[in-house]
Structures are given as C-alpha cells and as structure tokens.
Amino acid sequence: MDERKLIRLAQGGDFDAFNTLIAGHKDKIYRLALKLTGNREDADDIVQETFLKAIDNIDKFRMEASFGTWLYTIALNSVRAHAGKEKRMSLKPIEEYLPSDHSSDAAELFEWGDPHQIFENKQLQELIERALAEMPIKYSTPFVLRYMEEMSVNEVAEMLKLTVAATKSRILRARLALREKLEDVFRERVHG
Amino acid sequence: MGKCNKQIQQICDYVDGELESALCAELEAQLKECNNCRLMVDSLKQTVVLCREGKPEPLPKELEAKLNNALRRRWEKKFGKKQG
Numbered sequence: 001m002d003e004r005k006l007i008r009l010a011q012g013g014d015f016d017a018f019n020t021l022i023a024g025h026k027d028k029i030y031r032l033a034l035k036l037t038g039n040r041e042d043a044d045d046i047v048q049e050t051f052l053k054a055i056d057n058i059d060k061f062r063m064e065a066s067f068g069t070w071l072y073t074i075a076l077n078s079v080r081a082h083a084g085k086e087k088r089m090s091l092k093p094i095e096e097y098l099p100s101d102h103s104s105d106a107a108e109l110f111e112w113g114d115p116h117q118i119f120e121n122k123q124l125q126e127l128i129e130r131a132l133a134e135m136p137i138k139y140s141t142p143f144v145l146r147y148m149e150e151m152s153v154n155e156v157a158e159m160l161k162l163t164v165a166a167t168k169s170r171i172l173r174a175r176l177a178l179r180e181k182l183e184d185v186f187r188e189r190v191h192g
Numbered sequence: 193m194g195k196c197n198k199q200i201q202q203i204c205d206y207v208d209g210e211l212e213s214a215l216c217a218e219l220e221a222q223l224k225e226c227n228n229c230r231l232m233v234d235s236l237k238q239t240v241v242l243c244r245e246g247k248p249e250p251l252p253k254e255l256e257a258k259l260n261n262a263l264r265r266r267w268e269k270k271f272g273k274k275q276g
Contacts, residue, residue, distance in 0.1 A: 052266050147243055178239050178243075
C-alpha cells in the first residue's frame with residue numbers, strides 16, 4: 001500500500017496503518033538520537049517523544065514532505081530540547097582548524113596512516129560517538145544527516161531550514177572539528 | 193595550505209567527489225606540492241569513512257515493547273478503543 005493511502009487511513013484512526021508507516025523509521029530515529037546525544041537514556045526518550053508527537057499531530061500532517069522527513073523533523077526538535085539542557089564545547093572558527101601555510105618539507109599535520117592500526121574498531125567508534133556528543137548540535141546535526149544518514153546537502157538544508165551555504169559551512173566546521181579531535185588522539189597514542 | 197575558508201571547502205568537495213573537474217586538476221597539482229594539503233585531504237576522507245563504519249544499533253527490544261504500549265495507549269486516547 002502506498003504511503004499516502006496509509007497516512008489517510010492513520011488519520012482516520014487506523015492504528016495498524018500508523019504502525020506500518022512507522023515500522024521502518026523506529027531504528028533510524030533511535031540511531032539518529034543516539035548519535036546526536038551520545039546517551040542511550042536520552043535516545044530512548046527522544047524516540048518515545050517523537051512517535052507520541054506523531055500521533056498527537058497525525059491529523060495535521062499535510063503530505064507536503066514525506067512521512068519520514070516529517071518524523072525526522074519532530075525527532076530533531078526533540079533532540080534540540082534535550083541538548084538545550086547540556087553544556088557542550090564550542091567550535092573554533094574554520095581558519096583555526098587549518099595549518100598555517102604551504103610547506104612540502106615540514107608538515108604540521110599528523111600522518112594518520114591506518115587508524116585501525118592505532119585503535120580497535122570499538123574504541124574508534126567510541127571516540128567518534130563522544131566527539132559528536134560533545135559538539136553543539138547545530139553542527140553535529142547537519143554533519144550526521146549528511147554523512148551518516150547519507151542525505152544530500154540540499155536535503156539537509158531543507159530539513160534544517162537553512163540556506164545551502166550555511167548548511168555547507170556547518171558541515172565543514174563539524175568535519176574539521178572531528179578531524180582535529182581524532183588527530184589529537186591518534187598523535188597522542190602514537191607519540192605518547 | 194592557505195588559511196582560506198573557500199579553499200578548505202573546495203578540499204572537502206574534492207574529497208566528497210563534488211568538485212568541478214577544472215578545479216580538481218588545480219587542486220591535484222597543489223596536493224603534489226603541499227604536504228599539509230595532502231594530509232588534510234587524507235584525514236578529512238578518513239574522518240567520514242570512520243564515522244560510516246559504525247555498526248548501526250537497532251532499537252533495543254525492551255524499548256520497542258515499551259514504545260508499542262505507550263503508542264497504543266496514546267492512540268486509544270486520541271481515537272478511542274478499536275471495537276471487536
């Protein structure tokens with residue numbers, strides 16, 4: 001059955017239709033919440049809040065966006081509400097993440113090689129999880145949507161109601177911050 | 193590597209395969225000359241690769257059961273209990 005038909009049935013009170021609609025989104029919303037909060041308790045709350053709000057507002061859904069996009073929007077509002085209570089590290093301006101100049105002799109950056117030779121997979125994932133959870137969500141959200149949820153820059157911009165330029169800039173800053181964080185840890189591990 | 197936002201954005205676009213081909217050739221020439229640029233390209237690429245390597249964690253079973261109960265209760269409150 002197509003999505004529009006299921007939505008109409010759900011709007012008329014058909015719980016089975018609603019369950020069919022959300023079935024493919026439960027894991028995705030949980031994963032998104034977990035990446036952005038780094039905390040299972042918060043992710044649990046966000047999943048529950050998202051689907052309860054979807055029930056409360058199902059009759060207001062006008063099919064202007066896909067059902068999945070609508071759920072993501074509700075989930076991101078819930079993430080913002082949770083993150084608002086925490087203090088997160090601020091990011092530096094973009095230029096401060098860059099090495100000083102061109103130099104073929106003395107590279108300032110650390111040569112990563114294969115990070116799997118430095119840390120085990122599980123440790124690498126924990127490092128990334130922690131770094132994303134410490135980042136202000138205005139940066140981590142577009143980064144996660146772009147590279148971990150595989151959305152295009154335009155889709156991310158539309159979902160977050162940002163210009164494409166602002167979206168690209170936030171994704172770039174998050175990527176540079178994450179890169180630097182990982183590099184610091186790799187360098188520390190290799191050089192002590 | 194210049195401390196230039198435009199250039200680092202171009203490097204990211206290049207890493208993501210989204211830089212127009214004329215600029216690609218220019219950037220590739222620069223990568224041969226500049227160690228920092230080369231290391232930046234490699235580490236920016238690996239940053240995203242590592243993020244994508246994480247095993248997707250499904251919604252825990254006990255949470256799903258709790259969620260389903262909460263959803264049913266909310267549904268019945270909104271639409272009433274299903275007859276039959």
